[in-house]
Amino acid sequence: MTAIADRLAAVRKLMAESGYDALVVPRADEYLGEYIPAHNERLRWISGFTGSAGAVVVLRESAAIFVDGRYTVQVRNEVDSALFEYHHLIEEPHVPWLVKQLGAGSRVVCDPRMHSLSWFRSTRATLEKGGLELVASTDNLVDRCWHERPRAAVSPALLLGEEFTGSSSVEKRRSIAADLVAQGADAALVFAPDSVSWLLNVRGTDIPCMPVLQSFALLESNGEVTVFVDPQRVPDGFSEHVGEGVRTLPESSAAEILGGYGGRRVLADPDGANAWTQLTLEAGGAELVSAPDPVLLPKAAKNAVEVEGARRAHRRDAVAEVRFLAWLDAEVAAGRLHDEAELADKLAALREEAEHYHGPSFDTISAAGPNAAMCHYNHVNVPQPGTLSMDSVYLVDSGGQYSDGTTDITRTVAIGEPPEEIRRMFTLVLKGHIALDQARFPAGTTGTQLDVLARQFLWQGGFDYDHGTGHGVGAFLSVHEAPQRIAKAHNPFALLPGMIVSNEPGYYRDHSFGIRCENLVVVREAETGGETSMYEFEALTLVPFDQRLLCVELLTAAEREWINDYHAQVAREIGPLLEGADKGWLEQATRPL
Structure with a gap:
């Protein structure tokens, strides 16, 4: 058997043990970014596909890979047709395809950290119409089988001066906080690492080609912000650089903090932030205000x-x-x-x-x-x-x-x-x-x-x-x-x-x-x-x-x-x-x- 066939077999064994009939593996990690560090290349591990977008669906006896028009030639060169069917991600999306493949009562598992809230909710609704169940589990089956998984690269971020940014972090946070007040929000989930990096005037060094600090944050309507980040990524001089009102916490504390926003209105982007963070906020009693990331437009303009x-x-x-x-x-x-x-x-x-x-x-x-x-x-x-x-x-x-x-x-x-x-x-x-x-x-x-x-x-x-x-x-x-x-x-x-x-x-x-x-x-x-x-x-x-x-x-x-x-x-x-x-x-x- 090939390495890919062995990997599929290992994943299917865990699926059978857990009573899952299908597993969805997107080309994404918990930050939903296009550029993914080596230790999070789950789609590549399970299929051999190296493109920047796509999804794999693993069934008990078969598997399929879905890519867009940029990769229709490449996928045939990289992915074994004896193990995977090829499908166009736009013309034949994987969720409706799943409904056609599986009978009522089937269980489909996904890791909610790897999908947006919009995808999670629409997929759950589509599957339920077909009598299928979507199971959200952070016990990632690929991670459990990926025994040779590389270690995550972790190094201090770069502090970017105002001669390059044109504005301090304090000024940026105050301006966006004022927008939150105008929208009647108590806080905003700033999820994309490039949004966090721009907001704090820092840049990361751990992802090839993508100079972002791997992190996400909660920005309060008073301009204060809590950043969930590996402490080893916080460089010397960080506090002085970003100014008052910034605290950093390890990502392991995120569930507790997110769950403590009961009764508060939290602005979050259902398309840009992962499902896990928003479901955790919601489970803790927060009211989600569906809106684009408030950092997007100031960063882009x-x-x-x-x-x-x-x-x-x-x-x-x-x-x-x-x-x-x-x-x-x-x-x-x-x-x-x-x-x-x-x-x-x-x-x-x-x-x-x-x-x-x-x-x-x-x-x-x-x-x-x-x-x-x-x-x-x-x-x-x-x-x-x-x-x-x-x-x-x-x-x-x-x-x-x-x-x-x-x-x-x-x-x-x-x-x-x-x-x-x-x-x-x-x-x-x-x-x-x-x-x-x-x-x-x-x-x-x-x-x-x-x-x-x-x-x-x-x-x-x-x-x-x-x-x-x-x-x-x-x-x-x-x-x-x-x-x-x-x-x-x-x-x-x-x-x-x-x-x-x-x-x-x-x-x-x-x-x-x-x-x-x-x-x-x-x-x-x-x-x-x-x-x-x-x-x-x-x-x-x-x-x-x-x-x-x-x-x-x-x-x-x-x-x-x-x-x-x-x-x-x-x-x-x-x-x-x-x-x-x-x-x-x-x-x-x-x-x-």
Whole structure:
């Protein structure tokens, strides 16, 4: 038997002993974050799947894995079809699927720490309609079988000064506490670690790519806050840094504290906070006030110091990216076609030279040729990284974490002379990127309303891409920040000045090639002279697009002007930061069309 088969057998043995007919294993840990430390990679342990989203359902005799459109190719490469059925997470969700598989009286178990309260309640209601029972148990069956589970990394957090944050923790807590009073709440559950980190002006070092303090907190309406955190993560000088009104307690004390809020109104996000914390509050007599995390919008709508920090971080990041692209062109011209791992390592080494650098903001997507068709491809998780091939494209999606900002950029690069079909598709993608970049929109506009701008040219040709067009980005925080987003899926949150989002339309042809053009942009007020106050995007990313991939005849005069203007800005701002061959490469890469 394979290791995965052995693991499934061990879990099924415990299921049988406890009288469970199904186990739900999400790709999540108790903080519900996208980035999960190694010791919490339960979905990977039980299935072998390395993607960032998905769920596994284990039945007594079978199992199934559910992933979204980003991973339909990857899941088949990583997960054994003899052990798991493959299903689309959106088109065939796992909960209705479960009802079809099991008869009345069946018991489905989940760990309520790994699911939101909304998921827990809706799943319980759906299962009950089918005569099934949802059992909440923190006695996690995967943890009981995972005997070689890694130890959790625990190290002191970083204290981030106001020269980077623009505001003290005391000021932030007082402002948000005033909002709680206005909403008639006595306290708020601040659950997301990036919200806690922003609120306290600290950053963590224990999760690769995600500089958050693993913790959650209760913020009182008077501005005081209780933080549930491993004491070893609290650094020297913490109390002086955060100011008065902050106490830290180990997470083992959370049940007692949460259970002591009887008779009080506690604001909590049923979609963002785990079910266990809210069920514990409710069991103790607290009245849950369903509302978004009160830290979300203040964190997302960055202040002037944070925006200026993002500009500085992107300029340093652009130097590394341009030096990498110049090196890559020289290597290809010399006939040295590197593999994906070597390319990713080279780019990482160049970023490490930059001031205030703390590491990557996510695992670099270094994808040669057909591997780029998997939009979240990771060369680390394949037996042999792919190698560049002539007359194709190379897609590199990467980013860095800096004390003053978080970066994320994708460039698709010509290797040799790619065929006209690839160049045509690249041009359609870039046209969509330009259309979104040029958008002007009134206050109250959401990313959902703008998404079509980036897809329009692909749609006209009968093409599309199965991911969002833009995600939020934090200030030395999550590279995928809520709540701002540009996507087909409904998002009720309007775009606000100071919000940073990505602009990343793409196109992917299975087993052939992949294309993505990504910049980060910040929302700002637009000067139109009209009657309505309008917003627009300012590009933060300053790296040339590969003009060798353009079908210029498909561009309008306005689109050619945009490309020339953008490249002129890149040359103007990044050129003085480069020397020698790198500077010469940039001059050539930014030449007018």
